[in-house]
Amino acid sequence: MQYAIQADGLVKHYGETKALDGVDLAVPIGRLLGVLGPNGAGKTTAVRILATLLTPDSGTATVLGFDVRWQAHQVRSLIGLTGQYAAVDEMLTGVENLMMIGRLLGLSRGEARERAKALLSRFDLADAGGRATKTYSGGMRRRLDLAASLVGRPQVLFLDEPTTGLDPRSRTELWGVVRGLMADGVTVLLTTQYLEEADQLADDIVVFDHGKVIASGTSDELKATTGAQVLEVRPLREDQLDLVAKVVTDVLDVAPDLSGAMVTAAVRDPAVVPAIVRRLDDLGIVASELALRKSSLDEVFLALTGHRAEDEQTEEALASTTPS
Structure with a gap:
């Protein structure tokens, strides 16, 4: 390879x-x-x-x-490089920013202008190409910055x-x-x-x-490295959240997370989910949401590092x- x-x-x-x-x-x-x-x-x-x-x-x-x-x-x-912050000259227009880079890369004035126009069109900035970059939104500046990194193909x-x-x-x-x-x-x-x-x-x-x-x-x-799926249960009545958490704790023998009126817990054996559903039904608890899903990358990161990606x-x- x-x-x-x-x-x-x-x-x-x-x-x-x-x-x-x-x-x-x-x-x-x-x-x-x-x-x-x-x-x-x-x-x-x-x-x-x-x-x-x-x-x-x-x-x-x-x-x-x-x-x-x-x-x-x-x-x-x-190579091309786009950093964490848009590296464009706010006093220049979009066209002028890209032309300047093209000239620094050895393009003729005509070649630099054509390359600038093509990239502005590709990044949906053609209408703003004649405006000073300081008037651009954050998203427009990032697109211009990315376009700048592509001038040299x-x-x-x-x-x-x-x-x-x-x-x-x-x-x-x-x-x-x-x-x-x-x-x-x-x-x-x-x-x-x-x-x-x-x-x-x-x-x-x-x-x-x-x-x-x-x-x-x-x-x-x-x-797949976490070896677990994630159970999410949201009771119809928010005042039953603690009771749902107790049911999940009793069945899984692990304390779940409670956030946003949702009970969330890692599940290694999906066969336990019907037992949770039966217990909720016995207690008269109606779930507005109940889902078993793959772990998210955020949960994988937490499992790998012990902290979230912050x-x-x-x-x-x-x-x-x-x-x-």
């Missing part, structure tokens, strides 16, 4: 903090790898090394066969938490753009804290925590204050 991205034993320190602690990655050509983990897990540090912006303390990495340390120029000619694209701060509609729109890139054969490495995002987009997923890869596989494979230490701050 041919790999667009390979990393073996990547290590990176920021003072006493080990941002990466022996990370291995392998992304086949044309696939999307989702990298999950909270801030401080090492996701951004890994992207910066692969994009030649940081040098690892040890380990090796290649992009389309070129070493990121010793053949950085060749790597940069093949990269074969490998790094997306470092590209939907951070976007509203659900803008996030969904950006997902559509990413799916279009995948259809064009672009290899994508996507870092995210949004577990639904990885579930929607990724062919394969790796989970980072404290600088290490702690799990990898497809979404379904990771969900901010811990911010590696952006470490990277900005520590020399590479």
Whole structure:
């Protein structure tokens, strides 16, 4: 199998903090790898090394066969990078932003203008192309930022938490753009804290925590690692929530979660569900919702790490204050 991205034993320190602690990655050509983990897990540090912006303390990495340390120029000619925050000039128009990048990449003025127009059209920004970027919404800026990373027609694209701060509609729109890139054969490495995002987009997923890869596989494979399904029961009468929780506890011998008038518990043997239903019926409890489903990636992450995918230490701050 041919790999667009390979990393073996990547290590990176920021003072006493080990941002990466022996990370291995392998992304086949044309696939999307989702990298999950909270801030401080090492996701951004890994992207910066692969994009030649940081040098690892040890380990090796290649992009389309070129070493990121010793053949950085060749790597940069093949990749695009979109960071966590839109890196566009707010005083320039959309067209001018993309043309500037095209000119920096060596395109003629005419070629840069044509490339800018084509990308603005592709990202549904053609009508806004003549406006100053400061007038754009957050979602429009992120789409322009992603368009900017494609001016050089990269074969490998790094997306470092590209939907951070976007509203659900803008996030969904950006997902559509990413799916279009995948259809064009672009290899994508996507870092995210949004577990639904990885579930929607990724062919394969790796989970980072404290600088290490702690799990990898497809979404379904990771969900299967918990060995459990999830039972959800919402009583018609909210005042019976505690009674439902007691029934679930008695049958499963485990305390369920109570949130949003819903009782939720991991179930390893689906055969116990009828027993719960019978007990609820005996007590005259009517359920407005009762479902048995696969574990979500959020629940997988919690099972693997002991915490949810939320901010811990911010590696952006470490990277900005520590020399590479």
